[in-house]
Amino acid sequence: MPDTAAPTGTLAQQRNADRELNAARLLRASAKHSFDPLTEVDWAAPVDPDHYALPAHRVTLYGTPLWDRLDERQRAQLSVHQLASTTAAGIWFELVLMEGLVRHVYANDLTTGHAQYALTEVADECRHSTMFARYIAATGYPSARPTRRAERLGRLHMFLNDTTMTFAGAIFVEEFTDAMQREMIRDESLQPLARSVARIHVVEEARHIGYAKPELERRWARMTPARRALFRHALAHLARQSVAEIVHPRVYSLAGLDPAEARRAAAANPHWKQARVDWSRKAVDFFSDLGIITPATTRRWQRASLLP
Numbered sequence: 001m002p003d004t005a006a007p008t009g010t011l012a013q014q015r016n017a018d019r020e021l022n023a024a025r026l027l028r029a030s031a032k033h034s035f036d037p038l039t040e041v042d043w044a045a046p047v048d049p050d051h052y053a054l055p056a057h058r059v060t061l062y063g064t065p066l067w068d069r070l071d072e073r074q075r076a077q078l079s080v081h082q083l084a085s086t087t088a089a090g091i092w093f094e095l096v097l098m099e100g101l102v103r104h105v106y107a108n109d110l111t112t113g114h115a116q117y118a119l120t121e122v123a124d125e126c127r128h129s130t131m132f133a134r135y136i137a138a139t140g141y142p143s144a145r146p147t148r149r150a151e152r153l154g155r156l157h158m159f160l161n162d163t164t165m166t167f168a169g170a171i172f173v174e175e176f177t178d179a180m181q182r183e184m185i186r187d188e189s190l191q192p193l194a195r196s197v198a199r200i201h202v203v204e205e206a207r208h209i210g211y212a213k214p215e216l217e218r219r220w221a222r223m224t225p226a227r228r229a230l231f232r233h234a235l236a237h238l239a240r241q242s243v244a245e246i247v248h249p250r251v252y253s254l255a256g257l258d259p260a261e262a263r264r265a266a267a268a269n270p271h272w273k274q275a276r277v278d279w280s281r282k283a284v285d286f287f288s289d290l291g292i293i294t295p296a297t298t299r300r301w302q303r304a305s306l307l308p
């Protein structure tokens, strides 16, 4: 599909100049602050089974009767498995994003900074997914595979080849992850390995957000009202499905709990709802300001616990 964001005329020239300026800034920042997680992270350090990987109040079952049934070590393990599951969802999303970025480059001229930065971001995401997979293996969590439902959604996204949705989805997932990981970095009581991974990811993802936001703004400004209406619903669906993917039911069976009962408890848990609302806030504010979340779709975001 041709790059529909490539406009013509004076305003278009100005937009392309802005796009190039932003790309130059991002390329400079990438040259200065990029990390090789294979050497930057101490993978050989022992993992303490009593360390939480996420703050306790961010674990899906915190404050429920099921939580009371677990001892401290089991709660810490549950937090580690929840983070491993979220990390597996991160790999799923990064692979879909990389595919979208490569297609974006394919539709553009690689002598532009804009296209060169897209490839730089792909290189970042390659390192992230490898780092995430290593983290999952280090925790003993059994798989980095997404659920069948997520795998199908990813294939549908690749088939539809909607670059604007790729950027919007990236903003949602990257802001959500950023908020979660910043909490992990601030909390010194958490597992050091999880915090090292979070630190590298937060630094590099800030650039990705800075790339996707103006690109989505440019594309949204050029979209027809009919397409905007469809896009609002499609993005709400994508956000809901992405967040549903972050806690695989196996995290509960690994804790010796009944997955169906635990999922019901998590769904009704106000602490877990608050976590999702807090982590979604920056993306939701951005989409609301742009007019992508409007009263027409507010209920959908609320039902997914991404809006209060």
Ligand SMILES: [Fe+2]
Residues within 6 Å of the ligand: 094, 124, 125, 128, 129, 201, 205
């Ligand atoms: Fe990433």
Ligand SMILES: [Fe+2]
Residues within 6 Å of the ligand: 125, 174, 205, 208
């Ligand atoms: Fe990213």
